[in-house]
Amino acid sequence: MKHYWQLIRDHLGWSLGPERQLEEHLRAAIHWLLRAQEATPDDGVAHSYDLRRRRWHASYPETTGYIIPTLIDYAELFDAPECLIAAVRMADWEIAVQLPDGGVRAGTMDAEVVVPTVFNTGQVLFGFARAYVATREPRFATALRLASDWLVDAQDADGSWRRFPSPFAPGSDVKAYNTRSAFGLVRAWQALGETRWLRAADANAAWALSTALPNGFLPHNCLTANPAPLTHTLAYAMRGLMEVGVATDNSRYLDHAIRMAEAIALGQRADGAVPGRYDTNWQPAATWTCLTGNSQLAINWLRLGRITGERRFEQYALAANRFNMRAQDLDQRDANRAGALKGSHPIDGDYLMWRYPNWATKFFADGLMLQLRPDVDNLG
Template identity: 50%
Template sequence: MHLDAAIAWLKHAQDVTGNGGVAQTWLVRSRRWAPSYPETTGYIIPTLYRYAAIAGDEDSRVRARRMADWEIDIQLPDGGVLAGALGDSDQPTVFNTGQVIFGWVRAFEEEGDERYRTAAVRASAWLCDIMDEDGCWRKFGSPMTGKQINTYNTRSAWSLARTHQITGETRFLDAAVRNCEWALTQARANGWLDTNCLQDNKQPFTHTIAYAMRGLLEIGVYAGREDFIAAARRIGDAMVAALPADGRLPGRFDEQWRPTVKWSCLTGDCQLGINWGRLFQITGEARYRDATTQILGFVKRTQLLSGEERATVGGIKGSHPLNGGYHPWQYPNWATKFYADALMMDSANRGGPGYVIRKEPAL
């Protein structure tokens, strides 16, 4: 019920654009959809392929292909991907490029179409070309955030490892590892990472905390780097320790892992649920699986399963309450994407139908 409603919302968010991409967000106050968003359309692609396999839903597969084709149509000549939603910028940016690579790699694995591998390779080569020697990306940061250096770009680095999986090109994996090595120079002894927020590096969102954790974890597993896995686990453990009994996790944390706000970032909640689910798969420790179920119990209570406003039924808000500090008064598409992934992760980890482990875990 919850998963089907979330997927239906993502399909609707694609339909309203008319171009194959997925609308960035539903703006509650102005009652309108924002334009298609290349970054998140890219990583919605694996979600729809996964759901197609679980539910036998051919429509999701068709939609995923349409998204991947649209991303090829708008890929920049240098291989990069546009910052922001369509019309926001004419410049490429690191993070968005990395997230679209996930979609192209998965589309290639599913369809065997060389166009998708070629697009992923072009984008990955651009990311490698603009990376500094120490593994940090200091150029082509998002003009939407005004921050050029981000430790959450480990999630972009993970996309390079995914391209390595379908090409075997060592350059891509080497660059992914270098970025994680740089990220660890930003880590405190307790696992907290500097330069890890869209807005305020002193109190990052759980959204970007989870991004950075996931990149470290997955590159650590793929490259056999226990130090990356240990760093990710320190973050995951700190978040488990902070999780209230009702699952309503605060949306920002300081360098001592103390919450600084009362509202919850629903996107970050879902991402952490996925990350804990992966830690359960890696370690076998049930506490991680239980944390996923616990936080999803809270997010489920915020999801509308019926109502007169089609744009809100099945979707997930940026914040709870709606006026909280992360995308207030909005339903950003990536919140629903990560929610769907987390639901499939939780189901799989409890022996029910869930995402099928292929060459990559849930995105």
């Protein structure tokens, strides 16, 4: 019955608590990520906690990969060596489960289908790169090189990735949010200096831009065939474009990310939440909010301020962070949920219904760190 009680509280507004100090919200989020690692029989991070079934789902290589930078950033910025230890364990686990050809498997570790997929491989690049930069251990460089080369070899001549789509993300085989994988190649290039990886990232960003509608909307940008993508995947695509733009000094990519940021900001609600989906005319297409997307957009808006020196997006970022801080239950006595964020608010929204996915809390932590540390240019 716990999930029904959470549903009632969400719909009545009772689950939105007061804001506390940002450090308290951040600390609780980091502790939950460590809890999600402890909840598995290996060193990966559990995909999510399922409130309705009251169980943790198996480790998820994709998002464990980009949780590694979050924990290392927190360890370095807030003197938390236990987070570095946990992140290195995650990175070693990623090496152990990396497929022989260098790719990273789709889905969780208990998925019946074991195939490499482009997006998951791109996300694990973040972990290998950050682990290598933090430790200078050659094993992380070796794994990073193997995965990056696999990703480049899988790329089509026009810069898109059509081969190795995820069997768990139906719809078009091409996904605009793969610019997030291109961003992973940027991180690999920054770590090891292989220019072919940066060229591949540039090619993918150029392809994505070539598909844009006149109003800047990117089609084929949702996890399913839904023409109204999630803010989660919109934010993936936006961040990928801006980061590839910075790395290649290509203002076209950055300008497009700014167009997306402006269009989405127009739909932000007075309470700071952003509608969970947008249609092709940039109109809100959901009454619920995707908490993951809120945090990702906060990161993007703050990051645009760092890149451009302008502060016009800061108000949207702070409002989105405030809403998610209110949605994070710091008084929750259930250790499986304390400090975590739901997939959707209310919890019966159509993104990760009834679940607390690890990446929602990961991006929440990143957004709070960027807000807390204006001296930090980039992270994650």
